[in-house]
Structures are given as C-alpha cells and as structure tokens.
Amino acid sequence: MGEGTPQGIEIRHLRAFESVARLASFTHAGQELAITQPALSRTVRQLEELLRVTLLDRSSRHVELTDAGGAFLEHALRVLAELDRGVAAARRRGTVKLGFSWLLPTPWAQDTVARFERATGSSVDLVRIDDPLAAVQQEKVDVALVRGRVRAARLQLVHLFDETRVAVCADRSPLAVESEVDWADIPNWPLVVNIVNGTTGPWSWPDGEGPATIVETANFDEWIESVAAGRGIGVVPEVAVRRTIHPSVKFVPITNAPTIPVALAFLPSANGPVLRRFVEAALEK
Incomplete structure (x- = not known):
C-alpha cells in the first residue's frame, strides 16, 4: 500500500471497513461478509489500531465515517478495485474459450474438457458461433474447433483426427x-x-x-x-x-x-501456457 504503510494491514481489513462504511451498519456488513458482528468489530478495530486513527464514529444511532475514515475510504476503494481487476484478469487467463460452429465431436469434447480441467484447475467456456475462424482472429475466443480443409492467414492449426x-x-x-x-x-x-x-x-x-x-x-x-x-x-x-x-x-x-479433417485453430501470439495445456489435452489419446 505504499511507503510508510503500517505493517499488518490485510485485504480482510479493507473489505470489512468498506462494507461497514457502505452499509453504515456492523450488523448488515456482518451478514454481507458472512462473519459475526463481534468478529467484524474486532477486524475494523485492528485496522484503526494499525492506522492509529479512528475511522468510524460509533456514537450515533448509525455508524458514520470520521473525516479520517472518509479520506481513507477513497484509497481503500481504489485498492480493492485494482485487486478485483487483477483477480478477473487472472481468471480470464485461466479460462479457455473454445469456439465451435456445430456439434462438438463425441466423446472427444467431453474427454478433453474433463482432462484439461482436472489437470489444470482452469475451465473451458464453450462458445457456439457461426464463424469460429473469424472469432479467433478477432480474439473473441481463444481457440476454435474447425472442420474441413482450412486455410486461414495468421492462424496456427493443429490436426486432431478425421471424421467420416x-x-x-x-x-x-x-x-x-x-x-x-x-x-x-x-x-x-x-x-x-x-x-x-x-x-x-x-x-x-x-x-x-x-x-x-x-x-x-x-x-x-x-x-x-x-x-x-x-x-x-x-x-x-x-x-x-x-x-x-x-x-x-x-x-x-x-x-x-x-474424410473430414478436424483441427484446432488459434493465434500463435495467444499460445500461452494455459492454451498449450488445452491443446495437449485435446491431442491426448
């Protein structure tokens, strides 16, 4: 949180403080965060002790921010927003979007998805789209299952098998x-x-x-x-x-x-570790 930040401040402190400040209630914030009100009160008190300031005025009927609390809330919100964006970005990189235009091969699709998700902890989103090659080129999907003899500039093709x-x-x-x-x-x-x-x-x-x-x-x-x-x-x-x-x-x-050749198509520039693991799972017999 920057130079001079007190040691010991954790994300749970910021989440607790933000929830109480937004809801103006320890009771409602505890319900939102699924923790008891005493535990929530201790967490906010720990944050105040670490900062050596009073963030919340508990003397009125409703919990209110002090001047210091209002100033700190702005910064806490920015930190939480950046964290949420980082988590979302990481999860997107941990998800493979597989585009397809028609029926996925059976049992290849089910076996590949299960094998990949079990081995990596990542997930596969199945995206039905009329033109999967265009979707890959436009980066709407990470990889596409394509049938037939495909010629597509900029795309890397990995042959899987042939269908009758x-x-x-x-x-x-x-x-x-x-x-x-x-x-x-x-x-x-x-x-x-x-x-x-x-x-x-x-x-x-x-x-x-x-x-x-x-x-x-x-x-x-x-x-x-x-x-x-x-x-x-x-x-x-x-x-x-x-x-x-x-x-x-x-x-x-x-x-x-x-026969009809079946292949995976993807942008070489998108060939990151998660996508490589998916291709490996797709090729596994």
Whole structure:
C-alpha cells in the first residue's frame, strides 16, 4: 500500500471497513461478509489500531465515517478495485474459450474438457458461433474447433483426427429408404450447403464434378430446415447420427467418401501456457 504503510494491514481489513462504511451498519456488513458482528468489530478495530486513527464514529444511532475514515475510504476503494481487476484478469487467463460452429465431436469434447480441467484447475467456456475462424482472429475466443480443409492467414492449426461423412435427407426423400449411397452419386442430388461453416460443398469435388444444383444457407438452422423441407440433401460428419438434430430427417451412410479433417485453430501470439495445456489435452489419446 505504499511507503510508510503500517505493517499488518490485510485485504480482510479493507473489505470489512468498506462494507461497514457502505452499509453504515456492523450488523448488515456482518451478514454481507458472512462473519459475526463481534468478529467484524474486532477486524475494523485492528485496522484503526494499525492506522492509529479512528475511522468510524460509533456514537450515533448509525455508524458514520470520521473525516479520517472518509479520506481513507477513497484509497481503500481504489485498492480493492485494482485487486478485483487483477483477480478477473487472472481468471480470464485461466479460462479457455473454445469456439465451435456445430456439434462438438463425441466423446472427444467431453474427454478433453474433463482432462484439461482436472489437470489444470482452469475451465473451458464453450462458445457456439457461426464463424469460429473469424472469432479467433478477432480474439473473441481463444481457440476454435474447425472442420474441413482450412486455410486461414495468421492462424496456427493443429490436426486432431478425421471424421467420416454421412448423408442427411428429408424423411420423405427417395434417398431415405436406401441403405447407403456412394460418394460418386451425391452430385446427382441437389445439395444443401452451409456456406459459412459447412464441411461439404461444391469445393468437395473437382471442378465440373460437383452437384449441378446448390441450395445455399448461411447457418445451421437454415441448413437443417432446408434439408427437412426436401430442398435437397446434406452431407455432415458422422457425429450427427448420434444426436437428435431434427425429427423429420434421416441419415444414410456414404461409401467411398473422403474424410473430414478436424483441427484446432488459434493465434500463435495467444499460445500461452494455459492454451498449450488445452491443446495437449485435446491431442491426448
């Protein structure tokens, strides 16, 4: 607290004094701080003895600040505010914000989060966002799970694994009764594509070999409702089969389909110790 500050002043002294001063009551302050009134009185008295001044006038019906108390309160508030900001900053550094646009892989996500939090004592915030790559570049999230062949300037990519593809169609579609469909036959159907973060689109085939009809959507809700309405079929990671994403769609296995690479993307400049531990947990088998 600066040169000449009496030895022995602790944060608990400042918290106690600030609460009593703000509430003008030892009783209410004790309730707020969850300590007994005698213990609170002793703590404030200790502070006064350390400062060698009287901070509170206890003679009136309500507790009031003395002139010295009023002057000291201003400084105490600044110290407590700085401490709170420091704690918040430390906690933010101890939290990893994981951005994702769609279903997280199972059980990878659950295992990774549990392993990381158990090993570090830090936490993971899951942030659903339409464009996770942009969110990383704008530092809205620390790291993003991305699917597909991603090219992003300034970002570091760490490959995790590959997912298989399945087709999804309306339950009234002729495809719904098929036991499987070959990758080479997918272009025979109108293809519903999420142009923001979809994993399958015209780019998934060599030029001239992709679907003739493309139905473009801008997010998952538009995409799944378009598929359910029979506007075309979609192609998604196999993890969707284990989730209930819409009551009016069916999944059909695809043979001979290329896999979907799954990676973590983050800014190299943000590669601090907490984020490194998260990547290590993500890669652990």
